[in-house]
Amino acid sequence: MTNVEPDLATVPETVGAAGAPHQIHVELGDRGNHRVPAGEPDGVIELANLEVFYDKFLAVSGVDMLFGSKEITALIGPSGCGKSTVLRCLNRMNDLVPGAHVFGDVRFHGVDMYGPGVDVIEVRRRIGMVFQKPNPFPKSIYDNVAYGPRVTGMKTDNMDDVVEQALHGAALWDEVKDKLKQSAFGLSGGQQQRLCIARTIATSPEVILMDEPCSALDPIATAKIEDLMVDLAKTYTIIIVTHNMQQAARVSHRTAFFTAAADEHGQRTGRLVEFDNTGKIFGNPADQRTEAYITGRFG
Amino acid sequence: MRETYHEQLDEILVELERMTRSVSTAVRRSTSALLTADLGTAEEVIAADSTLDISGEAVEEKVFDLMARQAPVASELRTLVAALRMVADLERMGDLAAHISKIARMRYPAPAIPTELQSVIADMGRVAERMVNQAGDVIQTRDVEAAHRLESTDDEMDKLRSSQFRLMMDDSWPHGVEVAVDIALLGRYYERIADHAVSMARRVIFLVTGELPAPQ
Structure with missing residues (x-):
């Protein structure tokens, strides 16, 4: 399947100082019946037959996906369809959930992310996450951004530059440059969320996961984050879970629709229904269930 | 975003x-092919029509x-709905220009138009070409006043059509049925091109003001 050492701690650095990822040649091999949209992307993360249990409850089953480099992929679907569960598998955030077990393949540039010897901190540095509610630390704006580089022991010549670049990258610099030492809690919700994005990109990740990053924000702050996502996708791979279908339609290149189907015991398990170019999903979806969901007739 | x-x-x-300018070129060249029995030009206009159709499909996809x-909402929605209608107008105008060239091709090497009818056909061609160009200007400037003016210049085409009919209905018509059919069709084609140009101007009025003017 792969000719790269299955150890993320030993994976060569893919993000240079300038933030430009180098290309790593990875042989992904025959993908069999995996769901890969037309116009196959240059893959960064690959899921094969992913299954997630919470104790004995099968939350998500049979997910095969390939996430394209420097693309925005949106995961949509009704509550309980497993989209956030899938997102949390992509940087091992499920490790923090008691009783969660992940089966199947989760590969980052072909490397098994759940393999032995993988450094989870390194995984989360390379694949950052932004959450639904802005969650700045009770620290200054500066220290929030500098936090990641400090705890991961990132070698930096000048932390001020790292902080400034990250704040520029998150389109926040102009609004906070004169109050870097003030508490992050003094910022508006939208600014706090952009601060969280700055905090994520300060560690030079390659992938940014976003779990409903705009659902706590008003339409103007939402539009700013959406503009920012489009900008960030020039440098980073972005995977977003959103309840806002129009947001998925507006910003993403590809969209995956998940839904939950109940078994004979009434147990609901999330499944990937359709994964395709966003224009196709919202213009002419292949599956009846996708059509029913996006037209508001179900879910 | x-x-x-x-x-x-x-x-x-x-x-x-841009498509409107191509249609205007097609109308001008078709008229010239018709009046000078120029087979090469007629063939080129007919071939160019499929390029216009491809452009139209691309706009529709976008x-x-x-x-x-x-x-899309408000002016964005109006722009897109108006664009869909204008694309249909443009495709049809392109077809009509090609039909004119097909009459030139069918009669070749003989000229399709008897000498005494050349001037009315030339006038129709000129008016149609000018109206298509004005529709292009209106799309470019989104000038509602100019769009309303284009609606009224349609009268000029109607007058040409009437004088053409008078010539054909004359008892002394010497050119036979075949030429009469050609002339009647050509009159219809030019008139329809003018109608589509007016329709496009009306779509621009709708795009800008949100109101579709009542048909005249």
Whole structure:
């Protein structure tokens, strides 16, 4: 399947100082019946037959996906369809959930992310996450951004530059440059969320996961984050879970629709229904269930 | 994001204007092919029509994608709905220009138009070409006044059509049935081209003001 050492701690650095990822040649091999949209992307993360249990409850089953480099992929679907569960598998955030077990393949540039010897901190540095509610630390704006580089022991010549670049990258610099030492809690919700994005990109990740990053924000702050996502996708791979279908339609290149189907015991398990170019999903979806969901007739 | 989207909306109008200029060229060249029995030009106009159809399909696809993805509202929605209607007008005008060239081709090497009817056909061609160009200007400037003026210049075409009919209905008509059919069809083609130009101007009025003027 792969000719790269299955150890993320030993994976060569893919993000240079300038933030430009180098290309790593990875042989992904025959993908069999995996769901890969037309116009196959240059893959960064690959899921094969992913299954997630919470104790004995099968939350998500049979997910095969390939996430394209420097693309925005949106995961949509009704509550309980497993989209956030899938997102949390992509940087091992499920490790923090008691009783969660992940089966199947989760590969980052072909490397098994759940393999032995993988450094989870390194995984989360390379694949950052932004959450639904802005969650700045009770620290200054500066220290929030500098936090990641400090705890991961990132070698930096000048932390001020790292902080400034990250704040520029998150389109926040102009609004906070004169109050870097003030508490992050003094910022508006939208600014706090952009601060969280700055905090994520300060560690030079390659992938940014976003779990409903705009659902706590008003339409103007939402539009700013959406503009920012489009900008960030020039440098980073972005995977977003959103309840806002129009947001998925507006910003993403590809969209995956998940839904939950109940078994004979009434147990609901999330499944990937359709994964395709966003224009196709919202213009002419292949599956009846996708059509029913996006037209508001179900879910 | 919103910026990219608004650029894409503008690009659609720029493309429609470009297509309008191609139609105007097609009308001019068709008329010339007809009046000078120029087979080469007629063939070129007929061939160019499929290029116009391909451009039209591309615009339609872009409009569809934006409607599916951007939830257009207000002026954005009007732009996209107007664009779909204008694309249909343009495709039809292109077909009509090709029909004119097909009559030139069918009669070749003989000239399709008897000498005494040349001037009325030339006038019709000129009026149609000018109206198509004015429709292009209106798309470019989104000038509602100019769009209303284009609606009224349609009268000129109607007058030419009437004088053409008078010639044909004359008891002393010497050219036979075949020429009469050609002339009747050509009159119809030019008149329809003018009607589509007016229709496009009306779509621009709708795009700008949100109101579709009542048909005259």
